[in-house]
Amino acid sequence: MTAVRCIDLCKTYRQGDQDIKALDHVDLEVEHSGFVCLSAPSGGGKTTLLNAIGGLDIPDSGEVWVAGQRIDQLSKGELAAIRLTQIGFVFQAYNLIPVLTAQENVEFVMQVQGVAAADRRSKSQAILEEVGLKGLEDRRPAEMSGGQQQRVAVARAIVSRPALVLADEPTANLDSKTSDELMELFVELNNHHDTTFVIATHDQRVMAYAKRLIKMLDGRIVEDIEQRAA
Amino acid sequence: MHYVQIIFTLAWRNLWRNHRRTIIMLAAISVGAWAMIFMTSLMRGMVNEMLRDGIRALPGHVQVHHPDYRDDPSVGNLVSLTSAEIDATLAGAGIERFTARIRVPAIISSERESRGVTLIGADPLREKSVAAVGSEIVEGRNLDGPDDGGVVLGRKLAEKLETQVGKRIVLMSQDPDNEVADRGYRVVGLFEANLAAHEEAFVFAGRETVQKMLRIDDRVSEVAVAGDDYRVVDALLAEVxxxxxKDDEVLPWTELDEYLGTMLGVMDGFVLVWVVVIFLALSFGLVNTLVMAVFERVREIGLMLALGMRPSSILGQIIVESVLLLVLGLIIGNLLAFASIIPLKDGIDISIVAEGMEMFGASSILYPEIEKSDVILANIVVLVLGFIASLSPAWQASRYEPVEAITKV
Incomplete structure (x- = not known):
């Protein structure tokens, strides 16, 4: 079953007098429970591709399908609903809402989804324990380390069991030990919950965890490698 | 419902994120609300006092006259019914506060001075139920009844005439045949009024004594009727x-004294203008606060949109934040206003500017009055205009593209 399908995606940005091709006829298919790393130098198009898959950015042309639904032609409200129910996001930084505690951050998506309070509470506590943050439920982001914050973000991304998790440079602000812990958590979630992961990174250690490594350059996919994950 | 909870949680916590800015804005709204209510209560107190004084200075809430009396207030234009018939008609209908009086121009002469005055031939007991002027006796006594042969003068008039209680004066007017009608009276009392002009203008004598002097039998020139509330006179007017x-003209006080009637409308308009002007000054601070709050949270707003929150919820969040700020400020401002008005309920002595105030009919003691409608108006204006003022920053926040907002530096 296909979790993500991109067909002939193109996206051009205007920068000063120059047109930058962020996506140049990209075709991509990710199977359900896949673990894919998008690797590219800065400006290579990996974040643009991730944003297009996540419905955060609309391509100039081409098609984007997520969980069997074409999303590139949906309205803002419909895209918001897709993101809410089908996709979990982990961003590089500013991942959490500062005025909410760790548990409230995890509950945020469920609350917007309309999940009952008791159900939210039990699920968020369970997932925080799963990502190793038991006891830190009432801390606000400013009271947690970068690694702990990213774990909360991961917990939020997966707590409502989305079919797809998109992570953009999730380890960029973390030390190597915390990065490894986070990636092991991703692998575990991928193995145990069949969650599909698409991770944009230029961190070699992160790439080593992926089952499939897609290299991009100047908005094009230049290599697509099946690999044995670390 | 689930959206409402998260919107309120986020709005409330974001409000206290930059607590210094919030406290400053709260202080501004509170002072603004206080100023709206406090100043309005002072103005309302002054105007209401002027209106009440004006109404109790003989008009009552509704008056009955001969149709030509207002153009020619002479003894030739009398009410069609006699005072006995008027008493029977109005009292029989359950109306308690009314008085039938003679009110004619006259000349009063002491042994030293003469002055033009308005002679009121009154039944003192009935008069007291409608009008205040003449009832505050500061020297001597009030009239005993409609057949009392004495007169009661204002203290200022007595000073001008260089007369006093116990001395005699002469009142001169015209009878219906345009013959001079005069009579000597003994001054039995002096009254004080809120306005010096009233003390100089009115002379009170017993109604029957004046009727005899003017040779008008049991006729009167004016019937004044008072209801419970001077603002609500339509029912009373219709009944009277x-x-x-149909032979007589029955008019409400707003038509009898157009200056007073207009003042009521002007005051209501003034309150609205005052409240809106203060709010406009406040709105700059409010909008600035919200714009800053939104600007500081661009990435977070982008994050919430990226996670699937609807733009309308972002809009709601900013508006709720603004409304919470306004409600808090209004609560504090209202409490401050009540706390500063209640200790002044015994009045503020403004006798230092009494003469200037008297020029437009105000007394020298200012009694602040909180009217429910003014308080409601001030609060509604702040809330509604505050809501409108917050729409622009809230709309901007809800229009962010998540991908641009998240990467905003």
């Missing part, structure tokens, strides 16, 4: 019109 028949 029915009771008095």
């Amino acid at each position: 019109r029915v009771l008095m028949g």
Whole structure:
């Protein structure tokens, strides 16, 4: 079953007098429970591709399908609903809402989804324990380390069991030990919950965890490698 | 419902994120609300006092006259019913506060001075139920009844005439045949009024004594009727019109004294303008606060949109934040206003500017009055205009593209 399908995606940005091709006829298919790393130098198009898959950015042309639904032609409200129910996001930084505690951050998506309070509470506590943050439920982001914050973000991304998790440079602000812990958590979630992961990174250690490594350059996919994950 | 909870949680916590800015803005709204209510209560107190004084300075809430009396207030234009018939008609209909009086121009002469005055031939007991002027006796006594042969003068008039209680004066007017009608009276009392002009203008004598002097039998020139509330006179007006028949003119105080009637409308307009002007000054601070709050949270707003929150919820969040700020400020401002008005309920002595105030009919003691409608108006204006003022920053926040907002530096 296909979790993500991109067909002939193109996206051009205007920068000063120059047109930058962020996506140049990209075709991509990710199977359900896949673990894919998008690797590219800065400006290579990996974040643009991730944003297009996540419905955060609309391509100039081409098609984007997520969980069997074409999303590139949906309205803002419909895209918001897709993101809410089908996709979990982990961003590089500013991942959490500062005025909410760790548990409230995890509950945020469920609350917007309309999940009952008791159900939210039990699920968020369970997932925080799963990502190793038991006891830190009432801390606000400013009271947690970068690694702990990213774990909360991961917990939020997966707590409502989305079919797809998109992570953009999730380890960029973390030390190597915390990065490894986070990636092991991703692998575990991928193995145990069949969650599909698409991770944009230029961190070699992160790439080593992926089952499939897609290299991009100047908005094009230049290599697509099946690999044995670390 | 689930959206409402998260919107309120986020709005409330974001409000206290930059607590210094919030406290400053709260202080501004509170002072603004206080100023709206406090100043309005002072103005309302002053105007209401002027209105009440004006109404109790003989008009009552509704008056009955001969149709030509207002153009020619002479003894030739008398009410069609006699005072006995008027008493029977109005009292029989359950109206308690009314008085039938003679009110004619006259000349009063002491042994030293003469002055033009308005002579009121009154039944003192009935008069007291409608009008205040003449009832505050500061020297001597009030009239005993409609057949009392004495007169009561204002203290200022007595000073001008260089007369006093116990001395005699002469009142001179015209009878219906345009013959001079005069009579000597003994000054039995002096009254004080809120306005010096009233003390100089009115002379009170017993109604029957004046009727005899003017040779008008049991006729009167004016019937004044008072209801419970000077603002609500329509029902009373209709009832008196029915009771008095079509031969006489029955008018409300707002038409009898257009200056007073206009003042009521002007005051209501003034309150609205005052409240809106203060709010406009406040709105700059409010909008600035919200714009800053939104600007500081661009990435977070982008994050919430990226996670699937609807733009309308972002809009709601900013508006709720603004409304919470306004409600808090209004609560504090209202409490401050009540706390500063209640200790002043015994009045503020403004006798230092009494003469200037008297020029437009105000007394020298200012009694602040909180009117429910003014308080509601001030609060509604702040809330509604505050809501409108917050729409622009809230709309901007809800229009962010998540991908641009998240990467905003």
